[in-house]
Amino acid sequence: MDFGFGPEDEAFRTRARAWLEAGLPADSPRAWERALGRDGWIGLGWDTPEPGYGNRRASLVQQVVWAEEYAAAGAPARVGHIGENLLAPTLIAYGTEEQRRRFLPGIARGETLWCQGYSEPDAGSDLAGVRTAAVRDGAGGHAVTGQKIWTSLARDADWCFVLARTEPGSSRHRGLSFLLVEMDQPGRIEVRPIRQMSGTSEFNEVFFDGARAAEVVGGEGNGWAVAMGLLALERGVSTLVQQIGFAAELDRVVRTAVESGAVADPVLRERLVRQWAELRTMRWNALRTLGATDDPGAPSVAKLLWGGWHQRLGELAVLIKGPAGAVGPAAWSERHPYELDEAQRLFLFTRSDTIYGGSDEIQRNIIAERVLGLPREPR
Numbered sequence: 001m002d003f004g005f006g007p008e009d010e011a012f013r014t015r016a017r018a019w020l021e022a023g024l025p026a027d028s029p030r031a032w033e034r035a036l037g038r039d040g041w042i043g044l045g046w047d048t049p050e051p052g053y054g055n056r057r058a059s060l061v062q063q064v065v066w067a068e069e070y071a072a073a074g075a076p077a078r079v080g081h082i083g084e085n086l087l088a089p090t091l092i093a094y095g096t097e098e099q100r101r102r103f104l105p106g107i108a109r110g111e112t113l114w115c116q117g118y119s120e121p122d123a124g125s126d127l128a129g130v131r132t133a134a135v136r137d138g139a140g141g142h143a144v145t146g147q148k149i150w151t152s153l154a155r156d157a158d159w160c161f162v163l164a165r166t167e168p169g170s171s172r173h174r175g176l177s178f179l180l181v182e183m184d185q186p187g188r189i190e191v192r193p194i195r196q197m198s199g200t201s202e203f204n205e206v207f208f209d210g211a212r213a214a215e216v217v218g219g220e221g222n223g224w225a226v227a228m229g230l231l232a233l234e235r236g237v238s239t240l241v242q243q244i245g246f247a248a249e250l251d252r253v254v255r256t257a258v259e260s261g262a263v264a265d266p267v268l269r270e271r272l273v274r275q276w277a278e279l280r281t282m283r284w285n286a287l288r289t290l291g292a293t294d295d296p297g298a299p300s301v302a303k304l305l306w307g308g309w310h311q312r313l314g315e316l317a318v319l320i321k322g323p324a325g326a327v328g329p330a331a332w333s334e335r336h337p338y339e340l341d342e343a344q345r346l347f348l349f350t351r352s353d354t355i356y357g358g359s360d361e362i363q364r365n366i367i368a369e370r371v372l373g374l375p376r377e378p379r
Contacts, residue, residue: 005061005065006061008062009059009061009062009065012058012062012065012066013065013069016041016065016066016069016070017069017073019039019041020069020070020073020075021073023035023039024073024074024075024076025076026076029076029077029079029156030079030110030113030156032075032076032079032110033078033079033080033110033111033113034109034110034111035110036080036110037054037108037109037110037111038109038110040054040055040056041056041066042055042056042080042084042107042108042109042110043055043056043084043088043104043107043108044056044057044058044062044063044066045058045060045063045085045089046088046089046092046104047089047092048092048104052108053100053101053104053105053108054104054105054108054109055104055108064240064287067240067241067244068240068241068244070241071241071244071245071248072244079113079153079156080107080110080113080114082113082114082115082116082152082153082157083107083112083113083114083159084107086114086116086161086230087103087107087114087161087230088103088104088107089230090161090178090217090226090229090230091103091104091217092104093229094178094217094218094225094226094229095217095218099180099215099217103159103180112158112159113153113156113157113158113159114153114157114158114159114160114161115151115152115153115154115156115157115159115160115183115206116151116152116160116161117132117148117151117160117161117162117163117164117181117206118130118148118163118227119148119149119150119151120132120146120147120148120149121147121149129172130146130163130164130165130176131146131165132144132145132146132147132148132162132163132164132165132208133145133146133164133165133166133168134162134164134165134166134177134179134213135166135168137212141212141213141214141215142164142166142177142179142212142213142216143210143211143212143213144162144164144179144181144208144210144211144212144213145208145209145210145211146164146207146208147205147206147207147208148160148162148205148206148208149194149203149204149205149206150194150203150204150356151191151203151204151205151206152202152203152204154183154191154204154206155191155193155204157183158182158183158184159180159181159182159183160180160181160183160206161178161179161180161181161217161230162178162179162180162181162208162213163176163177163178163179163223163227164176164177164179164213164223165177166179166216166220166221166223167221173224174221174224175221176221176223176224176227177216177219177220177221177222177223178216178217178218178222178223178226178227178230179213179215179216179217179223180213180214180215180216180217181208181211181212181213181214182212182214185211185212187209188208188209188210188211188212189206189207189208189209189211190206190207190209191204191205191206191207192204192205192206192207196348196349200345200349231299231358239286239302239306240283240286240287242306243279243282243283243286243306246279246306246309246310246313247279249313249317249346250275250276250279250313252342253272253275253313253316253317253320253343254272254276256317256320256321256343257269257272257320260320260321260322262320262321262322263320268316268319268320271312271316272316275309275312275313275316278305278309279309281305282302282305282306282309285301285302285305286302289301289302297366297367297370297371300358300363300364300366300367301363301367303357303358303360303363304360304363304364304367306353307353307354307357307360308353308354308360310350310353311350311351311353311354313346313350314343314346314347314348314349314350314351315347315350317342317343317346317347318343318344318347321343325343325344365377
């Protein structure tokens with residue numbers, strides 16, 4: 001694509017930068033979402049007619065501008081991005097006008113937070129194996145029973161979109177529906193944080209026991225098509241935001257290598273240069289495929305590239321510290337006997353990069369089958 005920043009885009013950049021400089025910080029993640037929504041900075045990428053659903057219209061290039069300025073400003077991590085970047089475009093593509101009018105304004109105002117109920121203990125990358133079941137409840141909705149895992153933001157979310165099996169006896173891709181479930185249902189929904197080896201708990205298990213699903217998106221039994229459509233939306237402008245974060249991490253690793261003298265090692269120096277070059281390549285690839293909705297392999301290629309890259313950066317982060325990379329900081333205490341430093345947290349967290357969001361094996365299968373036309377893997 002012919003990608004460049006014109007005068008209107010630079011004017012948009014000036015407005016975005018000024019707002020971010022004036023708007024930081026906020027009292028809480030929810031307060032920050034409301035501030036973004038109040039001034040129209042949520043939903044820039046929603047392809048909706050005027051006047052839309054409370055969102056500000058912006059071109060694809062301007063969406064990139066906003067993403068770059070947001071990351072450069074060190075703005076808070078978003079807790080509304082699942083609703084804004086995943087659920088909203090899915091409703092625009094597959095939902096009814098009534099559903100769009102009901103749910104999109106709350107997301108645009110930064111008032112309604114969402115989480116994603118896809119993965120299960122026995123159905124992670126292979127979503128066609130989900131067992132969570134939903135049956136008609138007699139009141140125009142469904143009663144959902146089952147377990148989801150690795151659910152980000154489940155403790156904060158107001159709603160969850162859930163992939164569930166609505167046709168008893170169905171298997172694989174058939175008989176699935178894309179349901180919207182309100183999280184405030186005491187006794188019917190339980191959220192349990194998952195403590196990781198890094199000591200943090202970004203993810204959760206969610207247990208549904210007859211929880212009511214108010215809406216079906218895309219029609220009952222069409223959940224697989226809707227779910228796959230959503231996953232195709234997951235890697236777009238957000239990939240460029242992610243890469244800006246990667247660049248900041250790489251800068252810290254390089255700075256540590258220079259300060260410690262590890263950069264004098266020609267092998268480590270070559271690996272650092274390779275990380276820089278690969279990150280630049282990923283950026284150009286992301287720009288090249290931005291908005292390429294007719295390329296079924298683009299999301300999988302992007303995931304393969306950044307997953308392995310980030311994992312190698314984590315390895316480098318501890319490697320350049322030498323033996324000190326294997327022990328904790330000097331400020332250990334009895335209260336926090338296993339405190340990790342920044343490099344160690346990066347190393348441990350990136351172990352999962354080639355698994356979550358679709359494992360490398362699954363991504364290679366998608367490229368082989370849908371792009372190269374190779375025979376499908378035997379089941």
